[in-house]
Structure formats: C-alpha cells, structure tokens
Amino acid sequence: MATITHHLTDDLIFGYSAGTLPEAVNLIIATHVSLCDECRAAVEAHDAVGGAVLEATGDMHVSDAFLDGALALIRSARPEPAMRPIEVARDPVAPAPLRDYIGGSLADVKWRPVGMGVKQAILPTSREATARLLYIPAGTAMPDHGHRGLELTLVLKGAFHDDEGYFARGDIEIADQDLHHTPVADISEDCICLAVTDAPLRLKGLARLAQPFLRI
Numbered sequence: 001m002a003t004i005t006h007h008l009t010d011d012l013i014f015g016y017s018a019g020t021l022p023e024a025v026n027l028i029i030a031t032h033v034s035l036c037d038e039c040r041a042a043v044e045a046h047d048a049v050g051g052a053v054l055e056a057t058g059d060m061h062v063s064d065a066f067l068d069g070a071l072a073l074i075r076s077a078r079p080e081p082a083m084r085p086i087e088v089a090r091d092p093v094a095p096a097p098l099r100d101y102i103g104g105s106l107a108d109v110k111w112r113p114v115g116m117g118v119k120q121a122i123l124p125t126s127r128e129a130t131a132r133l134l135y136i137p138a139g140t141a142m143p144d145h146g147h148r149g150l151e152l153t154l155v156l157k158g159a160f161h162d163d164e165g166y167f168a169r170g171d172i173e174i175a176d177q178d179l180h181h182t183p184v185a186d187i188s189e190d191c192i193c194l195a196v197t198d199a200p201l202r203l204k205g206l207a208r209l210a211q212p213f214l215r216i
C-alpha cells in the first residue's frame, strides 16, 4: 500500500479547523484528510485544542501573548507521524467529501476537453477559489506555468512528477508564487487529480489564449 509523503501545511490545517478557508480549499483538504491518517489526526488535535481554548476564554478579554501561546500550542499539537500506522483507502477513486460534489462516482463526471487529451470538470463551489478535476493521459505534460496565488493539487488516481517530487494517490502538492513547474503524468496510467486555485495561473504562449475559457 502506498504511503502518503506530501501533506497539508500547518497553516492549512489551522485554517480548515478554524473554518476560515474558501469552500474549494475546504473540499480539497477534506478529501486529503479522508485519505490521510496523519493529517486527520492533526485536524482532530486542532479541533480539540481550539474548542478547549474557546471554552476556557469565553467572552473574556485575552491578551495577544495568551493568544500567541494558545496558537503555538495548537500548532505543536500535530502528532509525530511515526506514532500512528498510516493506512490509505485505495478505493473508491473519489473519496466521500468529493462524491457529494460530483454527484456520485467519477463515471458521472462531465469532462470537457482542454487540449492535449487533458480533460477537466469544474466543481460547483463558491467563487473565492476554483475546484476542478483534471484527467491527464499517461505520460502527458501539463503546460509549463507559474502561480499568482495558491494552487493545491491532490492525486486521486495514477501519479505525476515535477521539480518538487513525485506525487501519487493521496499526495497533495502545495504551490505558490515562488513555484514554476511542469507537472507530467506518470507513464504507467492516466492520472486524475483534484486541483484548487485561488488566482489564475501564469501561462505562456498559446495556452494563455485559452485561459479565460478554461478558467485556469
């Protein structure tokens, strides 16, 4: 069974637990968490500590120093990965949080071609961030691009690689303005990913012309 090696950041887990993130970001985090014991434990720890802090403080005025201390405690609550067995649900391809958005299984997804054999389906979320499923044929390279904001990519089937590493089912890549990459689907099988962006990508050449139509 494959082990997940690319996880959520503490900031994302904190935002998810606090309920401050856009719907599309919540969706991809919930989907990763449903596949990843390590991040699920971290979210549960944040929820528990966050709840205790709220209960302890009530309407009281709390100092910044107290808040900083509480936040440090919450951030340090992420357990050591070695302490838990990591089990990954191999199937179905679409984990529960995602199934609600695609109306069943991946067979129900209405794919639209975006060129080079790649297909996408934009999921219905609030517009602060966009969630899409991407279907990338085995061995196909995505356009070389940079990012104007956050891009989260979670592998549901197959795998891809780029300069940052190798990403298989359950792995999540977190890209920002500093990263420029060319993801390439593994040659062994077609790759299906859930991708979330909160700003348009930086594309070059012809791909840029199609950008408004594809909402990428």
Ligand code: ZN
Pocket: 004, 006, 007, 008, 032, 036, 037, 038, 039, 040
């Ligand atoms: Zn994880």
Ligand code: ZN
Pocket: 145, 146, 147, 151, 175, 181
């Ligand atoms: Zn990217």
